[in-house]
Amino acid sequence: MTSEITLFVNPTAGSGRGARAAQPAASALRDAGFSVRTVLGEDADDALRRAREAVAAGTGALIAVGGDGMMSLALQAVAGTMTPLGAVAVGTGNDFARALGLPIRDPAAAGRLAAEALKGGAVREIDLGRVGERWFGSVLASGFDSRVNDRGNRMRWVGGRFKYDLAILAELAAFKPIPYRVRLDGGPVREIEATLIAVGNGTTYGGGMRICADAVMDDGLFDVTVVGDCSRTTLLKVFPRVYKGTHLDHPQVTVHRVSSIELAAAGVTAYADGEQLGALPLTAHCVPGAVRVLAPGSVTGI
Structure with missing residues (x-):
C-alpha cells in the first residue's frame, strides 16, 4: 500500500468548516507517517474527475472532507475499487459518517482514526445502493x-x-x-x-x-x-x-x-x-x- 493519502476537500462544507478541517486532518495523517496531497475541484464534475485520477494512480486512501454531498461524490470515485474511503465529517448532515460510528465535526480525531486503520492494514467492507450509475451510502x-x-x-x-x-x-x-x-x-x-x-x-x-x-x-x-x-x-x-x-x-x-x-x-x-x-x-x-x-x-x- 502506498503511503500517499488523498484528501478530497469541499472547502464550502458546513459554512467553511471543510476548508478549516482539512489542515488538522492532514496533520494527524502526516504525524502517523503518511504523505498527504489535497484534491479540490472547480466544480463537482472537476472534483470527481480529479478524485478518480487519484484512485486510478493508486492512492493509499481517499479521505473525503466535508458533508454528505462530498461523501456521495467520493463514493462515485471509490465504489467497486480496492481503494479505501475515509471520512472527515464536517458538513451539516453527516449521516454517512454517523452510520459508520465516525467522529462528527472533529477533524483531528477523524484523521487519527483513518491513520490508525491504515497503519493497522484493516478496513470494513460495506454495502452500497446503486441506481443506474449512481451509488449511495445512506x-x-x-x-x-x-x-x-x-x-x-x-x-x-x-x-x-x-x-x-x-x-x-x-x-x-x-x-x-x-x-x-x-x-x-x-x-x-x-x-x-x-x-x-x-x-x-x-x-x-x-x-x-x-x-x-x-x-x-x-x-x-x-x-x-x-x-x-x-x-x-x-x-x-x-x-x-x-x-x-x-x-x-x-x-x-x-x-x-x-x-x-x-x-x-x-x-x-x-x-x-x-x-x-x-x-x-x-x-x-x-x-x-x-x-x-x-x-x-x-x-x-x-
Whole structure:
C-alpha cells in the first residue's frame, strides 16, 4: 500500500468548516507517517474527475472532507475499487459518517482514526445502493421527505435548518398521499398510497433522522421504510418520532428487507445521500461489499 493519502476537500462544507478541517486532518495523517496531497475541484464534475485520477494512480486512501454531498461524490470515485474511503465529517448532515460510528465535526480525531486503520492494514467492507450509475451510502428518499427537499432547495432567501423546518410546514399544508407502484425483489407490482418510501442502506438522513433505524450496512439488504396513507394529524404525531427511530412501531409504518426495489410515482423526485437523483421511476439495487471504509466494525485485511 502506498503511503500517499488523498484528501478530497469541499472547502464550502458546513459554512467553511471543510476548508478549516482539512489542515488538522492532514496533520494527524502526516504525524502517523503518511504523505498527504489535497484534491479540490472547480466544480463537482472537476472534483470527481480529479478524485478518480487519484484512485486510478493508486492512492493509499481517499479521505473525503466535508458533508454528505462530498461523501456521495467520493463514493462515485471509490465504489467497486480496492481503494479505501475515509471520512472527515464536517458538513451539516453527516449521516454517512454517523452510520459508520465516525467522529462528527472533529477533524483531528477523524484523521487519527483513518491513520490508525491504515497503519493497522484493516478496513470494513460495506454495502452500497446503486441506481443506474449512481451509488449511495445512506438513504434514498421519495415522497413527502423528497418534496420537502425540493421546496427547501427553492427557498433561496433563508438558510440552515430553519429553511427545512419551513419547508416541512409548507408541505404539510399541501400534503396528499402519493400513489406508488412498487416491486420488491422482482416480485409482483404493488399499487399503494403512501406518505413516503425511504430505501435505507444506512440508518439516517436529514442530519440524524432515523428513518431506517434498523438498517445494517453490511447485510446485503436495504431496509425499506413505508409510511402509509395517513392524515396530516397522524403525520404530525409520527414525524417527530423519526429522530429516535420509534416511528417504526406505528401501525401506519411497515419495513421490508430486500436486495432490490422498483419505485414509480408521478411528480416525485428521488434524493439519495441528500443529492438529487431525478424523477421516479427508478430501480435501486443493494450491492454487497461495494466499498471499503476506514471505520470501526468488522475488519478485513487490505
